[in-house]
Amino acid sequence: MRIKSGIPGLDPLMEGGFVDPSIVLVNGPPGAGKSIFSLQYLMYGVSQGERGLYITTLSEKFEWMARFMSDFEFFKREYFEDNMLIYEDISDKIKTESSTLIRSLMDTITETMPKRIVIDPVNPLREYMPNYREFLFDLVDMLKKWGATVIMTSEQDFKTEEERYMADGIIELMMKTEGDVIRRYIRIIKMRGTNHSLSVHPMSITESGISVLKANF
Numbered sequence: 001m002r003i004k005s006g007i008p009g010l011d012p013l014m015e016g017g018f019v020d021p022s023i024v025l026v027n028g029p030p031g032a033g034k035s036i037f038s039l040q041y042l043m044y045g046v047s048q049g050e051r052g053l054y055i056t057t058l059s060e061k062f063e064w065m066a067r068f069m070s071d072f073e074f075f076k077r078e079y080f081e082d083n084m085l086i087y088e089d090i091s092d093k094i095k096t097e098s099s100t101l102i103r104s105l106m107d108t109i110t111e112t113m114p115k116r117i118v119i120d121p122v123n124p125l126r127e128y129m130p131n132y133r134e135f136l137f138d139l140v141d142m143l144k145k146w147g148a149t150v151i152m153t154s155e156q157d158f159k160t161e162e163e164r165y166m167a168d169g170i171i172e173l174m175m176k177t178e179g180d181v182i183r184r185y186i187r188i189i190k191m192r193g194t195n196h197s198l199s200v201h202p203m204s205i206t207e208s209g210i211s212v213l214k215a216n217f
């Protein structure tokens, strides 16, 4: 089964969408559009009747995120008010036992029954959890049993890349300096069970959110 990404131009590059269920890593430097990508994915899901869970690891209040995202046409605050989207800040739990955090996430998931889950970004977990590898292993196990389609965002870090091995898919958001401008690109690095594009595609961020330009294979 496939689940649509909600990013115009992306699905045709990967047989119609993400494999459902699966775990997809969205990788890229600060400002590449990882949070926009994540929220666009969740908001699209709600428009299809699918509940979403947005887990942030940054100590960021809902209002702070909403202020930055409300400029986008896709952003619908009422989805949160109607409980079709759940916002969960786990920053204060990062330094607890890995099993405690897993249990707490499991409780949130069984209470809210999301079809789409985002963890944005994983970096603080990687940096501050005493037993991150074990946590990641247990988290992936738990998420796979749940059967949602999960996006984890990550800022490039070539020292620790265990997420890259366990992810079913990897999408990279790039920013390249060309002359005196920065251009945005997107590429699919890995997508299990999928004949996906291996090209680097230009992308844009506008009030409509992210879209993939020249989206041919």
Ligand SMILES: Nc1ncnc2c1ncn2[C@@H]1O[C@H](COP(=O)(O)OP(=O)(O)O)[C@@H](O)[C@H]1O
Pocket: 028, 029, 030, 031, 032, 033, 034, 035, 036, 037, 071, 205, 206, 207
């Ligand atoms: N309305 C907009 N139009 C065009 N680009 C925007 C708009 N709003 C934000 N951006 C771009 O998106 C970037 C932030 O994207 P974000 O998803 O928060 O990045 P990341 O999560 O990867 O750090 C900003 O730095 C800016 O370049």
Ligand SMILES: [Mg+2]
Pocket: 034, 035, 036, 120
């Ligand atoms: Mg972000």
